Structures are given as structure tokens and as C-alpha cells.
Amino acid sequence: MQTRVYVAAPFGRGPFVAREVHPALAARGFACTSSWCATADGAPERLDELPIERVRAIAERNDGDLASSDAVIVLGELGTGREMYAEARIAIALGLPVVWVGPPFPLSAYREGVVRVRSLEEALAALESREALASRARPEHAPLATGSGARR
Numbered sequence: 001m002q003t004r005v006y007v008a009a010p011f012g013r014g015p016f017v018a019r020e021v022h023p024a025l026a027a028r029g030f031a032c033t034s035s036w037c038a039t040a041d042g043a044p045e046r047l048d049e050l051p052i053e054r055v056r057a058i059a060e061r062n063d064g065d066l067a068s069s070d071a072v073i074v075l076g077e078l079g080t081g082r083e084m085y086a087e088a089r090i091a092i093a094l095g096l097p098v099v100w101v102g103p104p105f106p107l108s109a110y111r112e113g114v115v116r117v118r119s120l121e122e123a124l125a126a127l128e129s130r131e132a133l134a135s136r137a138r139p140e141h142a143p144l145a146t147g148s149g150a151r152r
Helices: 011-027 035-039 052-067 082-094 120-128
Strands: 004-008 071-075 098-101 114-117
Touching: 004 011, 004 052, 004 082, 011 035, 011 071, 011 120, 035 052, 052 082, 071 082, 071 120, 082 098, 098 120, 114 120
Parallel strands: 004 071, 071 098, 098 114
Antiparallel strands: none
């Protein structure tokens, strides 16, 4: 069974993810689950111009892609990627191994189950060697936190 990898990155980096990261992962035998990048054209995301139903459908698609993954690569970039940070935090909450490419390395990059690296090449090597995947086992049926439940 192929290891499924979600790439969390700023929306504007979608063409790079589709053109460079996904092929590099596929060449190493990984399945890519980050379908969001197929519609990214490098321009800023303009969610406020879309109907709310469409925005929520995009969020649900991304959440589903993330939850179906075995590991996550975060491509950190200073000053961008707001949703990328949210996706990274969801991945950590789900118990997915995360390989964080930075800097920057915010607090979440230091949590248990996160491997910090400084380049995409190092991230690919971490996934290939299974260091990131072995760093923490994923719960069998981890619920996806959507914010609709009770707060603690």
C-alpha cells in the first residue's frame, strides 16, 4: 500500500506543489492527496469573492484529503499560508506525522510527531527513511476537528 502524503503550502505555491513536489513524491512511490493545488494558479486566493457554500466545499475537500493521508509535508513560508498553518495543526491533532520545511518554525513545528527540516530534499529523505512516519503512530479512527463540537 502506498503511503499517502498531503502537502500543506500557501495557496500561491500551488503550481510549485503540482509541478515540483507531487512529481518528486510520486517518483519515490508516495501517493499525493493534496488536490487543492490542481486549481491554484499562483494568484492569491480570493475566498471572499466566492459563495459561502463553495468556500465551505473547498474546506471540506481539503479536510478530507488531509484526513485520508498518512503523513503531511508543510512548506512554511514567512508571511503567507494562513490555511497551511491550520492544516498543519489539524494534522498534528489527527496524530499524523508532519515534516515541516522551514524556517519559519512556529510553536507547532516543535510538537511531538513533527520533524523539522530546512529543504524539500530533506523532507523527502525523511519520508523515504520512514523517520517521520515512525515518529508517532496514527490513531485508528481519529476524528477530524471541525469546530462544531463542544469546547474544552
